[in-house]
Amino acid sequence: xxxxxxxxxxxxxxxxxxxxxxxxxxxxxxxxxxxxxxxxxxxxxxxxxxxxxxxxxxxxxxxxxxxxxxxxxxxxxxxxxxxxxxxxxxxxxxxxxxxxxxxxxxxxxxxxxxxxxxxxxxxxxxxxxxxxxxxxxxxxxxxxxxxxxxxxxxxxxxxxxxxxxxxxxxxxxxxxxxxxxxxxxxxxxxxxxxxxxxxxxx
Numbered sequence: 065x066x067x068x069x070x071x072x073x074x075x076x077x078x079x080x081x082x083x084x085x086x087x088x089x090x091x092x093x094x095x096x097x098x099x100x101x102x103x104x105x106x107x108x109x110x111x112x113x114x115x116x117x118x119x120x121x122x123x124x125x126x127x128x129x130x131x132x133x134x135x136x137x138x139x140x141x142x143x144x145x146x147x148x149x150x151x152x153x154x155x156x157x158x159x160x161x162x163x164x165x166x167x168x169x170x171x172x173x174x175x176x177x178x179x180x181x182x183x184x185x186x187x188x189x190x191x192x193x194x195x196x197x198x199x200x201x202x203x204x205x206x207x208x209x210x211x212x213x214x215x216x217x218x219x220x221x222x223x224x225x226x227x228x229x230x231x232x233x234x235x236x237x238x239x240x241x242x243x244x245x246x247x248x249x250x251x252x253x254x255x256x257x258x259x260x261x262x263x264x265x266x
Contacts, residue, residue: 072142098123104241112161119154126153148220155227217259225252
């Protein structure tokens with residue numbers, strides 16, 4: 065059985081019938097994508113205690129999730145859906161690692177603080193640095209609660225941009241990782257700011 069003889073939807077159908085060969089073929093087909101995405105993201109994971117293999121394993125979990133949850137009547141082509149699942153798992157791992165390292169909001173770090181010599185400054189991201197409800201909001205809840213609640217308001221692309229941004233990555237890095245031009249990333253961040261303000265007002 066050669067995966068080149070079958071399209072993704074056919075392979076997924078075989079997998080749903082407990083065909084182990086189809087499962088192996090699908091993983092063989094998409095493992096290079098997992099490896100490439102992991103290598104791109106790993107460049108930005110210095111001093112986080114993560115190994116390249118950690119990202120690869122998360123990516124494979126994302127691929128497995130994509131295979132099991134893909135619905136061709138609702139989702140895009142499988143490649144697009146799988147890539148989103150793979151990237152989301154890897155990005156979540158990086159965000160978790162950075163959260164453990166810095167404990168940004170849990171430790172009441174100033175919103176003016178800059179990390180890893182990067183340009184990420186929270187007050188620049190969400191608005192001016194005068195005292196306002198946004199500051200109180202960030203000070204009073206845990207970072208995880210903020211992320212989990214707020215990302216539900218975002219599109220898949222906006223969520224990826226948001227998670228990468230709060231992980232300390234700049235426009236160029238986010239653009240490279242997601243393979244989008246910087247204008248698309250900037251537009252997404254502008255939409256995120258608007259949604260964040262509306263979220264806080266709720």
